[in-house]
Amino acid sequence: MLKLNQPAMAFHFLLKGIVIGLAIAAPVGPIGVLCIRRSLDYGRVLGLATGLGAATADAAYGGVAAFGLATISNFLIGQRFWLGLLGGLFLCYLGIRTFRSQPTMQGSEIQGGKLFSAYLSTLLLTLANPMTILSFIAVFAGFGLAATPGYGSASLLVAGVFLGSAGWWLVLSSSVALLRSRLGMEKMRFVNRLSGGIIFAFGLYSLSTLIFK
DSSP: OOTTTTHHHHHHHEEEEHHHHHHOOOOOOOOHHHHHHHHHHHHHHHHHHHHHHHHHHHHHHHHHHHHTOOHHHHHHHHHHHHHHHHHHHHHHHHHHHHHHOOOOOSOOOOOOOHHHHHHHHHHHHHTTTTTTHHHHHHHHHHHSSOOOOOHHHHHHHHHHHHHHHHHHHHHHHHHHHHTGGGHHHHHHHHHHHHHHHHHHHHHHHHHHHHHHO
């Protein structure tokens, strides 16, 4: 069992968790599109709040895999149809809402309620895909972590997953926000329509996998 007073071993598990978090978060998907669009429209802070919702969900599912909580993972996978249905419908709703929204190009001051809404929406969307657990199990196995040697190492892995995922969203939201000053209202309308259409398409695809699986 890992003893947390062993710095080298602790850093080893934390670093692996960070790499896993980056690997899970980096592929472009509906959350990435949401983060990009919100960063362009509202700025880096709201874009980061969007990404942190996904990072929290990644850490939660990573914890289920790292701690070997088979009962929870089996239950969630068993409910994947209903969770997938809710997630797909929510994506379609967000896609339509984004498509129809008007650009605001607001300053950096954003109300806390909007930040929490951005965080919560992506948290729920990511949690609505319980198959993410299987992704974590597969990645853990690829890193030789199929059997985690103790609660201390598992906790460091989960912390690393959150840090890696959050770091990705920080870089993405900050990089995209730099483009805000170069975009006018007409270009932002195009961005809203394009991102809304992409998010809606992700929702339709998610629903189609439930029907034609």
